[in-house]
Amino acid sequence: MxxxxxxxxxxxxxxxxxxxxxxxxxxxxxxGADAAVAVMxxxxxxRGEPALVNKWARTEMALQLGIxxxxxxxxxxxxxxxxxxxxxxxxxxxxxxxxxxLCFGSESGELPVLSELAALLASESGxxxxxxxxxxxxxxxxxxxxxxxxxxxxxxxGGLGGDVDAARLLLxxxxxxxxxxxxxxxxxxxxxITPLTLQRQGAGYRDERxxxxxxASATAVRRLITGGGSLDAAAAxxxxxxxxxxxxxxxxxxxxxxxxxxxxxxxxRLLAAAPEELAGQLEMNEGLEYRIRKVLPKxxxxxxxxxxxxxxxxxxxxxxxxxxxxxxxxxxxxxMGSREILSAGPxxxxxxxxxxxxxxxxxxxxxxxxxPVITRAADLSHPQLDADIRASAVYANAMPKRTGFDLFxxxxxxxxxx
Amino acid sequence: MxxxxxxxxxxxxxxxxxxxxxxxxxxxxxxGADAAVAVMxxxxxxRGEPALVNKWARTEMALQLGIxxxxxxxxxxxxxxxxxxxxxxxxxxxxxxxxxxLCFGSESGELPVLSELAALLASESGxxxxxxxxxxxxxxxxxxxxxxxxxxxxxxxGGLGGDVDAARLLLxxxxxxxxxxxxxxxxxxxxxITPLTLQRQGAGYRDERxxxxxxASATAVRRLITGGGSLDAAAAxxxxxxxxxxxxxxxxxxxxxxxxxxxxxxxxRLLAAAPEELAGQLEMNEGLEYRIRKVLPKxxxxxxxxxxxxxxxxxxxxxxxxxxxxxxxxxxxxxMGSREILSAGPxxxxxxxxxxxxxxxxxxxxxxxxxPVITRAADLSHPQLDADIRASAVYANAMPKRTGFDLFxxxxxxxxxx
Numbered sequence: 001m002x003x004x005x006x007x008x009x010x011x012x013x014x015x016x017x018x019x020x021x022x023x024x025x026x027x028x029x030x031x032g033a034d035a036a037v038a039v040m041x042x043x044x045x046x047r048g049e050p051a052l053v054n055k056w057a058r059t060e061m062a063l064q065l066g067i068x069x070x071x072x073x074x075x076x077x078x079x080x081x082x083x084x085x086x087x088x089x090x091x092x093x094x095x096x097x098x099x100x101x102l103c104f105g106s107e108s109g110e111l112p113v114l115s116e117l118a119a120l121l122a123s124e125s126g127x128x129x130x131x132x133x134x135x136x137x138x139x140x141x142x143x144x145x146x147x148x149x150x151x152x153x154x155x156x157x158g159g160l161g162g163d164v165d166a167a168r169l170l171l172x173x174x175x176x177x178x179x180x181x182x183x184x185x186x187x188x189x190x191x192x193i194t195p196l197t198l199q200r201q202g203a204g205y206r207d208e209r210x211x212x213x214x215x216a217s218a219t220a221v222r223r224l225i226t227g228g229g230s231l232d233a234a235a236a237x238x239x240x241x242x243x244x245x246x247x248x249x250x251x252x253x254x255x256x257x258x259x260x261x262x263x264x265x266x267x268x269r270l271l272a273a274a275p276e277e278l279a280g281q282l283e284m285n286e287g288l289e290y291r292i293r294k295v296l297p298k299x300x301x302x303x304x305x306x307x308x309x310x311x312x313x314x315x316x317x318x319x320x321x322x323x324x325x326x327x328x329x330x331x332x333x334x335x336m337g338s339r340e341i342l343s344a345g346p347x348x349x350x351x352x353x354x355x356x357x358x359x360x361x362x363x364x365x366x367x368x369x370x371x372p373v374i375t376r377a378a379d380l381s382h383p384q385l386d387a388d389i390r391a392s393a394v395y396a397n398a399m400p401k402r403t404g405f406d407l408f409x410x411x412x413x414x415x416x417x418x
Numbered sequence: 419m420x421x422x423x424x425x426x427x428x429x430x431x432x433x434x435x436x437x438x439x440x441x442x443x444x445x446x447x448x449x450g451a452d453a454a455v456a457v458m459x460x461x462x463x464x465r466g467e468p469a470l471v472n473k474w475a476r477t478e479m480a481l482q483l484g485i486x487x488x489x490x491x492x493x494x495x496x497x498x499x500x501x502x503x504x505x506x507x508x509x510x511x512x513x514x515x516x517x518x519x520l521c522f523g524s525e526s527g528e529l530p531v532l533s534e535l536a537a538l539l540a541s542e543s544g545x546x547x548x549x550x551x552x553x554x555x556x557x558x559x560x561x562x563x564x565x566x567x568x569x570x571x572x573x574x575x576g577g578l579g580g581d582v583d584a585a586r587l588l589l590x591x592x593x594x595x596x597x598x599x600x601x602x603x604x605x606x607x608x609x610x611i612t613p614l615t616l617q618r619q620g621a622g623y624r625d626e627r628x629x630x631x632x633x634a635s636a637t638a639v640r641r642l643i644t645g646g647g648s649l650d651a652a653a654a655x656x657x658x659x660x661x662x663x664x665x666x667x668x669x670x671x672x673x674x675x676x677x678x679x680x681x682x683x684x685x686x687r688l689l690a691a692a693p694e695e696l697a698g699q700l701e702m703n704e705g706l707e708y709r710i711r712k713v714l715p716k717x718x719x720x721x722x723x724x725x726x727x728x729x730x731x732x733x734x735x736x737x738x739x740x741x742x743x744x745x746x747x748x749x750x751x752x753x754m755g756s757r758e759i760l761s762a763g764p765x766x767x768x769x770x771x772x773x774x775x776x777x778x779x780x781x782x783x784x785x786x787x788x789x790p791v792i793t794r795a796a797d798l799s800h801p802q803l804d805a806d807i808r809a810s811a812v813y814a815n816a817m818p819k820r821t822g823f824d825l826f827x828x829x830x831x832x833x834x835x836x
Contacts, residue, residue, distance in 0.1 A: 264815060268683030269690075271811040271825070272749030297829055299822035302815070331690030393689040397682060397720070404717035407689070411715055 006361070007033035007101045008093035008193065009067070010086075010182070012041045014051045014222070016061035016242050019200070019215045024065055026198050027103035035068045035357050037099055039089045041078035042388055043395035044330070046085050048322030050262065050395060052222055053255040054406075056413060057245050059353040063418040064241035069358035070416075071096075072350040074384050075391040076336060079323055081142065082174075084342050086181030087188075091345040094191040097368025098361055101194045104182055107173035109199025114176065117154050117167075118183035128153045141317045147171035150180075175200060226258050253401025259304040259322070261398045266304055266329045270296065273328075282327035282337040283320065330391050336383075347384050349373045353416035377410040424779070425451035425519045426511035426611065427485070428504075428600070430459045432469045432640070434479035434660050437618070437633045442483055444616050445521035453486045453775050455517055457507045459496035460806055461813035462748070464503050466740030468680065468813060470640055471673040472824075474831060475663050477771040481836040482659035487776035488834075489514075490768040492802050493809040494754060497741055499560065500592075502760050504599030505606075509763040512609040515786025516779055519612045522600055525591040527617025532594065535572050535585075536601035546571045559735045565589035568598075593618060644676050671819025677722040677740070679816045684722055684747045688714065691746075700745035700755040701738065748809050754801075765802050767791045771834030795828040 007027050013020060028036055040062060042055045051058060059070045077088025093099045108114070121128055131152045135145035151167035160166045171177050179197055186193055216224075216237040224234040231250070235243055249255045270278070270292060278289035288311075295310045308321050327337075335341065349371050354362060365373055374380050377389050389410045396406035405412065425445050431438060446454055458480060460473045469476060477488045495506025511517045526532070539546055549567035558566065569585035578584045589595050597615055604611055634642075634655040642652040649668070653661055667673045688696070688710060696707035706729075713728045726739050745755075753759065767789050772780060783791055792798050795807050807828045814824035823830065 262686075264820070265683045265686030267815045267825070268680075268747065268812050269687060271808050271815060272687075272747065274749065277749070296811075297822075297826040299825065302820050302822045302825055329686065329690065331692065331695070390689050393714075394686050397685045397689060402682070402720050404715075404720045407685070407717065407720055408715040 003100075004035065005031050005033040005100045006035045006037060006098050007031040007103050007196075008096075008099040009036060009038045009103060010073075010089040010093070011038050011062070012045050012051070012218070013038075013058045013061055014045060014218050015053065015238065015246060016058065016065060017216065017218060017221050017237050018239065019217070019237075021065060021239055022215070023103075023105055023198060023200075024067070027101075027196070030196050030198065031101035031103055031194075033101065035361060036066065037069045037071065037093065037096060037358075037361065038062050038067045039071050039073050039092045040352065041073050042075055043392050044075060044079050044326055046078060046080070046082075047319045048079060048324070048326045049259060050257045050398075052225065052257055053246060053249045054257075054395065054409075055352060055392070056409065056416060057249045057254070059416045060245055060418075061239075061242050063353050063355055063416060064245075065239070067358075069354045069361050070352040072352050072388065074346050074348075074350070075330070075388050076332075076342065076384050077346065079326055079330075079332075080337070080342070081323075082178050082181045083184075084337075086178060087185045087342065088346055090182050090185035090191065090193075091189055092349060092371075094186070094189050094193055095346070095349060095370040096361075096365055097370060098364055099193055101196055102182060102186065103196040103198060104175070104179045105200045106175045106179040106197045107200060108170060108176050109197060111195065111197050113160065113170065114180050114183055114197070115195075116159055117150065117171075117180055118187060120154060120157055120159065121150060121180070122184045122187040127156070139315055141315055142320065143174075143177065143317065144172065147177065222258075226256055254396075254399050254406065257395070257399065259308075261400075262329060263303045265394070265398060266325060267296075267302060267307075269328060278328065280333055281324070282332040282334055283324040284328065284334075286315075288316070288324060330387070330394055332387070336387065347371060347382050348380055350385070350388070351375045351415045353418070355418040375415050421518075422453065423449050423451040423518045424453045424455060424516050425449035425521050425614075426514075426517040427454060427456045427521060428491075428507040428511070429456050429480070430463050430469070430636070431456075431476045431479055432463060432636050433471065433656065433664060434476065434483060435634065435636060435639050435655050436657065437635070437655075439483055439657055440633070441521075441523055441616060441618075442485070445519075445614070448614050448616065449519035449521055449612075451519065453779060454484065455487045455489065455511065455514060455776075455779065456480050456485045457489050457491050457510045458770065459491050460493055461810050462493060462497050462744055464496060464498070464500075465737045466497060466742070466744045467677060468675045468816075470643065470675055471664060471667045472675075472813060472827075473770060473810070474827065474834060475667045475672070477834045478663050478836075479657075479660050481771050481773055481834060482663075483657070485776075487772045487779050488770040490770050490806065492764050492766075492768070493748070493806050494750075494760065494802050495764065497744055497748075497750075498755070498760070499741075500596050500599045501602075502755075504596060505603045505760065506764055508600050508603035508609065508611075509607055510767060510789075512604070512607050512611055513764070513767060513788040514779075514783055515788060516782055517611055519614055520600060520604065521614040521616060522593070522597045523618045524593045524597040524615045525618060526588060526594050527615060529613065529615050531578065531588065532598050532601055532615070533613070534577055535568065535589075535598055536605060538572060538575050538577065539568060539598070540602045540605040545574070557733055559733055560738065561592075561595065561735065562590065565595065640676075644674055672814075672817050672824065675813070675817065677726075679818075680747060681721045683812070683816060684743060685714075685720060685725075687746060696746065698751055699742070700750040700752055701742040702746065702752075704733075706734070706742060748805070748812055750805070754805065765789060765800050766798055768803070768806070769793045769833045771836070773836040793833050 043051050062070045073089050077084055131149035135148045147168050150171055151164050154167045155162045155164040221234045221237050275289045278284055311321050392410050393407045461469050480488045489510055491507050495502055549570045553563035553566045565586050568589055569582050572585045573580045573582040639652045639655050693707045696702055729739050810828050811825045
């Protein structure tokens with residue numbers, strides 16, 4: 001029996017651009033991998049935003065790139081702070097039983113420091129939690145407070161020569177932080193998966209404007225598309241297949257999707273719900289429900305963008321506000337995001353698409369997988385899967401051209417095959 | 419001191435047409451009235467539908483017609499079965515302390531039989547309830563079961579010469595039934611208001627096509643407007659001021675409003691809510707929440723019209739389904755429609771508009787009114803008023819051109835003055 005290397009990637013592909021293509025090739029090379037498995041978020045993303053096009057179109061992009069098997073990260077993990085996003089995604093890769101490596105991008109590009117930090121934080125959570133509470137009490141946002149607290153814990157333990165500032169700067173970079181959480185998750189899962197990291201090339205995660213001839217961040221690409229309204233402006237940064245898929249989706253009225261397309265349903269919900277009801281939604285805490293109530297009558301255009309702008313404070317990051325509003329739109333309860341429920345991990349491996357090699361992997365997974373592998377929404381009845389189906393229906397409901405097919409495509413669509 | 423006759427009308431004016439103008443003039447004449455007060459539903463109506471244009475535009479129509487004072491029927495009563503609709507509206511007229519007559523339209527046009535029935539039903543509710551339970555058990559809709567049960571109770575007591583069929587036919591006509599409930603309400607309120615009825619002229623309530631040169635039902639008028647998309651087709655049935663106001667509202671993007679404009683927010687809510695949550699909405703009972711869940715994936719166009727069509731059975735009338743969906747859209751809980759809360763009646767007299775004579779009435783009401791008179795939404799803090807404000811915000815949120823002003827016009831708009 002020959003052991004093959006299979007590299008796992010955790011992606012959003014919103015949309016899949018030249019930077020992603022570079023990462024994919026490098027990841028395969030570095031892992032010496034024969035195949036690649038991607039865990040991809042569905043129609044809503046980690047920063048609390050709708051994807052530009054739906055998960056089926058983005059699965060096609062992944063398969064065109066050369067990914068062999070695409071699995072859906074349940075929305076319960078996809079729209080979560082880094083800690084849970086990472087936990088869900090790493091657990092899925094681990095549950096396949098076939099993935100040998102996880103390769104993630106990071107600003108630092110160096111594994112040793114992140115690994116040391118992960119070792120410390122995975123075990124010493126008491127000191128970290130105490131430091132975190134102190135940092136939060138200063139009014140800092142959660143990501144900033146976490147970076148500061150983790151840096152303090154790390155420096156106290158002698159990491160980076162005890163240099164708190166160096167550790168904090170490292171962790172304030174979002175992909176370093178996400179990577180750290182992948183490493184912590186792999187440790188907690190006692191996973192045999194080997195982590196690898198690649199330095200991100202050419203563009204910062206959140207750069208709003210391209211700064212290289214062919215590589216731009218997904219944020220910059222989306223801005224070119226939704227800002228100018230034309231795909232041509234973004235063409236230089238996208239593989240031809242992405243361009244083609246986007247063109248087809250837009251022409252069919254399934255995109256481009258962005259938050260303001262959800263203004264009507266979101267506001268309808270915010271306006272109709274009593275504050276107690278809003279308070280029951282995930283991440284809605286510290287009286288944010290009353291702040292929303294107070295801010296609503298000040299709106300001029302009544303768009304989500306305007307609402308987030310009015311709600312923004314030092315404490316409530318853009319991302320946190322968007323996620324909270326998204327949970328409200330999707331009907332995610334506080335309970336759905338409870339530690340007990342989330343730490344149990346995903347309950348299924350949902351296949352969105354595969355090619356021939358992917359089909360062989362699926363065959364192998366019949367023996368190795370630690371979770372049921374499902375290829376159709378009707379295969380399983382589970383609240384976690386129900387949340388995925390509902391999220392996709394709410395997403396499709398806001399498309400320029402709404403159809404019943406798109407609303408419940410989860411029940412009707414077989415995995416995409418290439 | 420001279421006692422003046424003031425006639426009260428209970429209206430929706432959706433939109434105000436020539437038949438309403440006839441009723442107004444006749445009501446004033448029959449009551450020998452010096453002034454007219456209208457209790458008008460806000461943006462949503464008794465049959466569970468959005469009004470064609472908002473309450474402010476319809477208040478203008480009422481004032482142009484010659485109504486002196488327009489009061490808003492709280493949405494808690496406006497979107498309810500006949501019994502509670504009538505109770506809320508009659509209670510408001512009674513609470514003004516100035517209204518001497520209530521004049522309602524009916525198919526029969528004769529008061530004595532309806533009054534006898536009211537006298538019987540207001541006191542003998544035991545026999546009626548038993549008969550009602552029996553009729554409902556046959557699978558009949560509530561209105562049909564009520565008509566049959568009331569007819570049996572009435573005939574048993576010797577009314578209409580004991581002719582059950584005659585009594586049932588009388589009560590199956592919707593305006594007779596509504597009128598009966600006004601009469602019951604006035605009795606229960608021990609109101610001094612004198613009831614009058616006028617036979618409806620020229621057009622049945624629900625006629626879909628006009629059958630007279632200048633009188634058409636509101637349903638027929640709306641169909642001409644939303645079906646053909648043009649106001650010209652409906653012009654012959656409308657006073658010139660209605661036409662002008664509709665033209666202005668449509669041009670400003672505040673109409674025409676109809677259920678399908680709410681498809682996106684309603685579906686978003688239906689898709690995101692768990693069945694337990696849906697079950698907590700007013701009028702959502704007998705497992706209707708599961709029926710909705712089952713029917714959703716069968717949709718083709720995903721419009722409210724299509725959904726109601728798929729949900730329709732002998733038991734669930736069109737009206738009942740529309741109201742239930744509206745309660746879900748507006749976040750109306752079961753508790754909001756409880757007998758304890760509704761039997762307490764409205765908690766305020768909300769002024770939507772008035773003319774000079776109306777201003778004198780308001781002056782007089784400072785002494786006579788049994789409830790606080792409010793002219794701005796900010797004048798009072800009460801859950802019932804909050805529901806009105808939220809309903810209007812959800813309504814405005816679905817307008818062709820959404821603006822923050824329209825969403826919270828309740829806070830910004832002084833009563834309309836003519």
